[in-house]
Amino acid sequence: xxxxxxxxxxxxxxxxxxxxxxxxxxxxxxxxxxxxxxxxxxxxxxxxxxxxxxxxxxxxxxxxxxxxxxxxxxxxxxxxxxxxxxxxxxxxxxxxxxxxxxxxxxxxxxxxxxxxxxxxxxx
Numbered sequence: 001x002x003x004x005x006x007x008x009x010x011x012x013x014x015x016x017x018x019x020x021x022x023x024x025x026x027x028x029x030x031x032x033x034x035x036x037x038x039x040x041x042x043x044x045x046x047x048x049x050x051x052x053x054x055x056x057x058x059x060x061x062x063x064x065x066x067x068x069x070x071x072x073x074x075x076x077x078x079x080x081x082x083x084x085x086x087x088x089x090x091x092x093x094x095x096x097x098x099x100x101x102x103x104x105x106x107x108x109x110x111x112x113x114x115x116x117x118x119x120x121x122x123x
Contacts, residue, residue: 005031009040012047023047025113036121043113051111056118057081058105068119069109076107076120 012024025047030039038056043049058064059081066073082101109116 002033004033011049019047025049036119038118040116042115049111049113053108054111054116055106055108058107058120059102061105061120064105064120066120067107068117069107070115070117074107074109076105078103079106080104 007029008026009029010024010026012019016023018024022045024045025043026045027043028041030041031037032039040054058067058076063078064076067076068074080101081104107118
């Protein structure tokens with residue numbers, strides 16, 4: 001769509017009340033479609049993320065060859081996204097109809113507690 005959207009991503013150990021002592025991490029993810037930008041804001045808190053890499057999938061976007069990650073041009077790769085592929089093996093019919101699929105674009109970047117900005121297209 002054309003409207004900005006936001007999501008708060010939160011992590012903690014999931015086992016204790018240490019989050020009350022600041023042992024958590026939260027990051028605001030911002031999608032700004034009119035600016036052709038997706039931003040993962042800097043992490044707040046002191047919990048180290050379990051994720052070493054971040055993979056962004058551009059679903060429903062026009063074809064593109066590169067994105068700028070923190071201002072640096074980076075190749076973006078096409079791949080096939082199959083909806084419900086994992087469920088096909090549970091279909092009781094011996095030859096189930098394959099799940100629908102589409103081409104999406106993806107890029108992977110090292111995770112960091114710093115802000116990460118993805119930009120594309122003409123700006």
